[in-house]
Amino acid sequence: MAERFTKSMARNIYLGGSAFFVLLFLALTLDTQVRAMPERDNRDQLTDQVVRGKHVWENNNCVGCHSLMGEGAYFAPELANVFNRRGDGDSEVFQAYMNAWMNAMPTNVPGRRQMPNFNLTDEEIEDLAVFLEWTSKIDDNDWPPNIEG
């Protein structure tokens, strides 16, 4: 670097640049959270049951194998659109599917990836299904590209 570019100039770029971008980030966060998100995450349908379902999701570490909106592990299928993939977009069909699926685990097919049986109650399975249905309706810029996730 040229000698005319001094250490204090470099420090000022660091301090000024990072201060500016921290403030810009906070402003964008405010806009995202306060103005934009309420219209995109259908929070008017965010019932207590959805929140209970989220806790079932968390307490069993589902994200340790699956991804949800593309985030998590990549060992098992994406679940943000499983309501459409396996439930055909119908709550009752999906509930029935989830009940059958969760109770059929593990398959114990030799050599295949195994999902544990989490011993969930019928109510917990229903909460989880409602949570996944709510998640599938978030406006996420049309991700994933197709039904397979």
Next chain:
Amino acid sequence: MKYESQRVAMPYFIFALVLFAGQILFGLILGLQYVVGDFLFPEIPFNVARMVHTNLLIVWLLFGFMGATYYMVPEEAQTELHSPLLAWILFWVFAIAGTLTILGYLFVDYATLADVTMNKLLPTMGREFLEQPTITKIGIALVVVGFLYNVMMTALKGRKTVVNIVLITGLIGLAVLWMFAFYNPGNLTQDKYFWWFVVHLWVEGVWELIMGAILAYVLIKLTGVDREVIEKWLYVIIAMALITGIIGTGHHFFWIGPPEYWLWLGSVFSALEPLPFFMMVIFAFNMINRRRRNHPNKAAMLWAMGTAVMAFLGAGVWGFLHTLAPVNYYTHGSQITAAHGHMAFYGAYVMIVLTIISYAVPIMRGRPYGNSNTAQIVEMWGFWLMTVSMVFITLFLTGAGVLQVWLQRIPESGEALSFMATQDNIALFYWARLVAGCFFMAGLVVYFGSFFIKGQASPAEEVRGPAPQEA
């Protein structure tokens, strides 16, 4: 070693390396589970092994950063550490809490763990990388606060160097952003948005300050280049890191609910995120070319160059590969992400910790000129085995990812293969990755072996030009 209290770094480094070995062991288990799905089922299901693998990584890197800080800050400040006793107490608190948490993952069913640690009171568990029970999260916060107190009291009473200021700024940022680990709203989109305040703003934000400071410190010591020059570089690098990385968080906001303007902001700013890593490469090689002495610790020099190059490849190039929104639409949450994650963490953070260990541990063991030639050669074998293996792990995962996107993501619904059918089709890449993982483990064993070779390098330090000023 100029100050006796620097020695407290030693247990931190040793424990970090022990956890590193555990991380790699569980990495191999995961790699095998990818191809032999029921391996160790139901004793260690995939989700448990993965949690152990990633949490061990995070915790051992924190141990490494803390060790680095305890070593560097007193020497930079030219004073003894404020309280070596506090550093020892916090070491044992963190080591025991960390070990108990990992054992909890392995021997207690996760839902039961959530129950007995009273996750209900303040639910924070079950989110990727933040799986720790709330009580462990509180423990980490307390350990970090005690650590920061100790370090800042040391820095404030002594010489205030840019290395110390940048390092401590990064550590304060680490502590502050950790607070978002306790925020877990019932609304998934909000949860995800602020989850990235910990995850992204750590690894693509404040951790880069820590990495930059450690690299600058080691280069000052190894090359004898004037501190003024190195500090100027450090400021420019961290300026670039924060200017690109903060808004660059937007590349995680594409598909989780936030509005469309993040597609543009995230793409543009994260496309610039390779810049600070590229500058680290230029910086490291430039300083080494302009060196005023040939430090006999060649292994440390190799790690310093290696971390700059591999961080640029892993974080910079492999990050850029899938960061533009139109590309990420297809690659998001695929094996491409895994490929990038592996090389970026290894290149930037694993290797910077191994760099400071390579420099500092011989000194703490009474070998100011570094280890004996034999030990250094063995260490360099470890370097090359691990680094080349990681390159192959990344390439194989990239191959798996490209094929996965081709089969599962690009075709229309109805024509695309299902997730599991795709996994069967790309199994060959997973086998190859597993083989590369075994070589990595072999490299780690060789690297560990280098610590048990006796003797030190000869003090034949050749000084070029004028003797370095007080470094």
